[in-house]
Amino acid sequence: MLRYQAGDERAFEVLLGRHRGPVHNFLVRFAGDRARAEDLLQETWLKVVSAAPRWERKARFTTWLYAIARNVAVDEARRAAHRKADPLDGPADPRGGGRSHLETLADGGLAPDRAAESALLRPRLEAALRALPDEQREVFVLREYAGLPFAEIAEVTGTPENTVKSRMRYALEALRRKLEELGVGPDLAGEASRSAQR
Amino acid sequence: MNHAECQDRLLDLAYGELEGRARAEVEAHVATCDACRKDLARIAGTRALMGRLAPEPAPAGGEHLVLAAAREAARRRREERPALGLPIWLWKVSVATALVATVGAVSFKIASMREARERAELQGVSAPAESFSRAAPPAAPVEQGKLARREISKESTPAKIAAKAAPPPERSVAAAPARPERAPGGAPPAVAKAEKAARTARPEARALLAVDEERKAENAPPGAAAAAAPAAEAPAAAGIAPEPAARAPQDVGAASAASESVEPAPAAPAPLLDARTWKRSPKVRAVDALVREVERLLRAGQLAESSRPFQACGPGEDAGRRLYADAAGRVVKAVRQAGTAEAALTWEHYFDAGGRLRYVFIHGGAVNGSVVEHRIWLDAAGNRLWEEQRFRRGRYPFPEVWPASDLWLDAPGPGALACGSPP
Numbered sequence: 001m002l003r004y005q006a007g008d009e010r011a012f013e014v015l016l017g018r019h020r021g022p023v024h025n026f027l028v029r030f031a032g033d034r035a036r037a038e039d040l041l042q043e044t045w046l047k048v049v050s051a052a053p054r055w056e057r058k059a060r061f062t063t064w065l066y067a068i069a070r071n072v073a074v075d076e077a078r079r080a081a082h083r084k085a086d087p088l089d090g091p092a093d094p095r096g097g098g099r100s101h102l103e104t105l106a107d108g109g110l111a112p113d114r115a116a117e118s119a120l121l122r123p124r125l126e127a128a129l130r131a132l133p134d135e136q137r138e139v140f141v142l143r144e145y146a147g148l149p150f151a152e153i154a155e156v157t158g159t160p161e162n163t164v165k166s167r168m169r170y171a172l173e174a175l176r177r178k179l180e181e182l183g184v185g186p187d188l189a190g191e192a193s194r195s196a197q198r
Numbered sequence: 199m200n201h202a203e204c205q206d207r208l209l210d211l212a213y214g215e216l217e218g219r220a221r222a223e224v225e226a227h228v229a230t231c232d233a234c235r236k237d238l239a240r241i242a243g244t245r246a247l248m249g250r251l252a253p254e255p256a257p258a259g260g261e262h263l264v265l266a267a268a269r270e271a272a273r274r275r276r277e278e279r280p281a282l283g284l285p286i287w288l289w290k291v292s293v294a295t296a297l298v299a300t301v302g303a304v305s306f307k308i309a310s311m312r313e314a315r316e317r318a319e320l321q322g323v324s325a326p327a328e329s330f331s332r333a334a335p336p337a338a339p340v341e342q343g344k345l346a347r348r349e350i351s352k353e354s355t356p357a358k359i360a361a362k363a364a365p366p367p368e369r370s371v372a373a374a375p376a377r378p379e380r381a382p383g384g385a386p387p388a389v390a391k392a393e394k395a396a397r398t399a400r401p402e403a404r405a406l407l408a409v410d411e412e413r414k415a416e417n418a419p420p421g422a423a424a425a426a427a428p429a430a431e432a433p434a435a436a437g438i439a440p441e442p443a444a445r446a447p448q449d450v451g452a453a454s455a456a457s458e459s460v461e462p463a464p465a466a467p468a469p470l471l472d473a474r475t476w477k478r479s480p481k482v483r484a485v486d487a488l489v490r491e492v493e494r495l496l497r498a499g500q501l502a503e504s505s506r507p508f509q510a511c512g513p514g515e516d517a518g519r520r521l522y523a524d525a526a527g528r529v530v531k532a533v534r535q536a537g538t539a540e541a542a543l544t545w546e547h548y549f550d551a552g553g554r555l556r557y558v559f560i561h562g563g564a565v566n567g568s569v570v571e572h573r574i575w576l577d578a579a580g581n582r583l584w585e586e587q588r589f590r591r592g593r594y595p596f597p598e599v600w601p602a603s604d605l606w607l608d609a610p611g612p613g614a615l616a617c618g619s620p621p
Contacts, residue, residue, distance in 0.1 A: 004268070007276040012268040016261055024256040038257050045264040049271050125251050144248060149215055165209050176244045184247060 001061050005052055012052075016045065019062070022146055023069050029141040030073050032130040040076055044069040059155075066146060067156040070138060077134060121184065128178040136171035139164055199223045204234050212241045291563035292542045298590055299561055299571065476584045485556045485575045485583070489548050492530045496522060501530065506615040517542075519615055528553060529609040540565045541594065545605065553609035554578055560600060568592030572600060580607060 003011035023044060027037040047068050055064055129137060135157075142148045142156060150168070154161040179185070199207075204227040210216045211224045228234045471479055495501050501522040515536075522531040532547045543562035550556050560572040569590040575583040587598055606614070 004272065005275075007272045009269045009272045012272070013265060016264060016268075020261060021253070021256045025254045028254040029251070034254070037254070038260065041256065042260055042264060045261075046267055049264065049268045052271065053275065121250055122252075125248060129248070129251075140248075143213065144245065145251075145253075150210075150213075165206075168209055172241055172244050175248060176240060179244070179247055 001052065001055055002057065005055065012049075015061070019065055020045070023065065026066065026141055026146045027069060027073055029129060029145055030070070030138055031076070032126065036076065036080075040069070040072050043076075044072045047072065060152065062146075062148065063152045063155050066142060066148060066152075070142070070156055074134070074138075124179070124182040124184045128175050128182060128184070131178050132171055132174055136167045136174065139167045140171040140175070143168060199227045201227070201231060201234065204228065204231065205237070208234060208237055208241065212238060212245070291567070291569065292544065295561055295563050295569045295571075295590070296544075298569065302590075471584050479583065481577050481583050482575050485548075485577075488550055489557050492522070492548050495524065496531065500525065504612065504615060515617060521610065521612070521614060529611070532606055532610050532614065534606075537562075541596070543570075547606045547609075549606075549609040550578065552578070554580065555605060555607045555609075558600070558605055564592070564594035564596075566592055566594055568594040570594065570596050572596065574600060574605075 001011070001015065004015065020041070024037060024041045027040045027044070028034055031037050031040060044065075048065060051068065055061070129140070132140065138157060139153055142153045143150065148156065150161050150164050154164045157164065159167075204224055207216060207220070207224045208228075211221065211228070216224060228238055471482070476482055492501075501524060503520060503522050505520040506516075506518060516534050517537060518533075518535040520533040521529050523529050528549070528551065530549050532549070533544060534547075535542070535544045537543065541562060541564040543560055546559040546561075547555055548557040548559075554576075556576050556578070558572075558574040558576075560574075561570065563569045569592065570587065571590060572585075572587045574585045577583050585599060587596065
């Protein structure tokens with residue numbers, strides 16, 4: 001980042017190549033919507049470009065980067081809250097044959113022989129994640145998928161580390177219950193994994 | 199470690215954020231505590247399930263816009279960032295300094311032109327209007343104004359002035375022919391050159407010198423100047439002592455870049471100019487005239503400019519340099535700009551026909567907002583006739599006696615525009 005601050009364009013390309021995927025992953029998990037995540041990803045990096053002169057060495061780049069991404073996602077979520085949300089029983093992904101989200105989840109989703117993992121497991125895991133409150137989901141995603149230590153998550157979210165850990169505990173417990181509720185357990189995960197390997 | 203403490207650390211253990219002794223203590227408790235073991239297993243199980251979510255690949259494309267924005271921002275930063283990594287605002291201070299200096303110089307010039315007109319009317323000499331010169335030292339015009347007032351005063355009370363007014367510490371170029379006794383032994387050649395200089399001097403300079411000469415002729419008895427000069431040029435008490443000038447109080451015959459300068463005769467150490475009289479010193483005035491002449495040539499487009507692009511060759515190097523050469527190819531003015539993390543300065547050097555440094559105007563600013571103007575007058579031998587430092591705003595510990603290593607003591611050649619060249 002220091003090199004980019006000094007005008008080295010190539011340094012930014014390296015940063016983008018290294019972090020674009022993980023940040024996109026975080027945004028998809030946090031926003032729960034791939035199309036929105038794409039927009040958020042672009043917005044995040046444009047903010048990185050414009051804020052680059054203000055970055056200081058005392059902050060870790062990843063912490064700073066995820067703070068920007070998180071703020072972009074939170075702002076967008078607030079704006080979205082004012083828009084009409086799709087009802088849970090409304091049409092889901094067109095690939096689901098026009099069935100509702102509930103139907104997709106209740107009947108086990110798409111046939112196992114069509115991409116076992118996505119059909120059996122992925123939608124349920126995503127649904128469980130979406131069901132988390134925002135403040136728990138962001139902590140879980142940052143720790144589990146972005147790999148940030150709790151102390152850095154505290155910096156990114158601007159909350160005390162103990163609060164971060166507390167939210168993490170609640171998130172893990174809520175996920176466990178939700179996955180049980182959706183019929184996802186070690187057996188299903190194992191079956192999906194085996195199907196995916198076939 | 200008790201159960202409650204272990205519960206607090208289970209997350210850290212599950213995510214590998216415990217090390218060493220802390221990790222060993224938690225693991226030891228978990229090994230003996232069913233509840234903690236179950237909690238840890240639940241965490242691990244949930245993580246294992248959620249870990250089945252495959253990473254979302256970043257969408258192909260889309261990064262082009264970001265990269266384009268990043269390149270554009272980097273390019274802007276490179277363009278906006280001054281050489282040597284100085285902050286932009288510091289250079290803005292420099293520009294502001296230049297503007298302030300310009301306004302000040304214009305004001306001085308307008309005042310001096312008005313005074314010159316009045317004096318010309320009194321003396322019956324038509325003083326040509328002279329346009330503004332930014333780098334010309336303000337001291338000379340002010341002094342000229344004072345001189346005109348003194349002349350009026352003398353005319354009204356000649357007896358009083360004759361008794362009170364000290365003879366000028368040094369004689370002007372035009373005074374030399376009338377005062378050969380001031381430079382015994384070396385007078386005839388000096389007189390001849392001075393006469394030539396007076397002939398070749400610009401009209402305004404001749405007018406000024408004529409006034410000076412007339413004043414001396416009226417008020418100073420023959421020989422008085424020679425006797426009075428050492429007293430008048432007492433050591434400076436201004437805090438910035440000029441370098442000891444190992445020169446006799448002899449006239450310097452350089453009234454312009456086109457005129458010849460007279461080398462000082464190696465004699466007894468000359469007295470230093472003092473704060474009260476330095477402005478009236480013909481040596482200083484000769485330098486001022488030289489500077490004005492260079493600026494006049496510059497404004498008339500008669501100097502060829504060559505410059506190095508405004509970019510640093512490397513760390514610690516100047517940010518920019520400009521050389522101005524006359525028709526004969528002699529560099530008569532050289533400008534360098536440089537900065538550090540704390541200050542940005544511009545040096546404007548003026549050289550006589552022999553390529554010797556005669557005047558330096560250093561100006562710029564510092565991070566604390568101070569704006570400095572530093573001037574050095576030098577004689578043909580390189581001795582500092584006078585040196586003064588003024589802060590237009592604030593104060594910063596710039597050297598009161600500017601180190602010679604920062605200056606071009608001789609007119610630089612084209613090589614000065616190459617990277618890695620001193621000063």
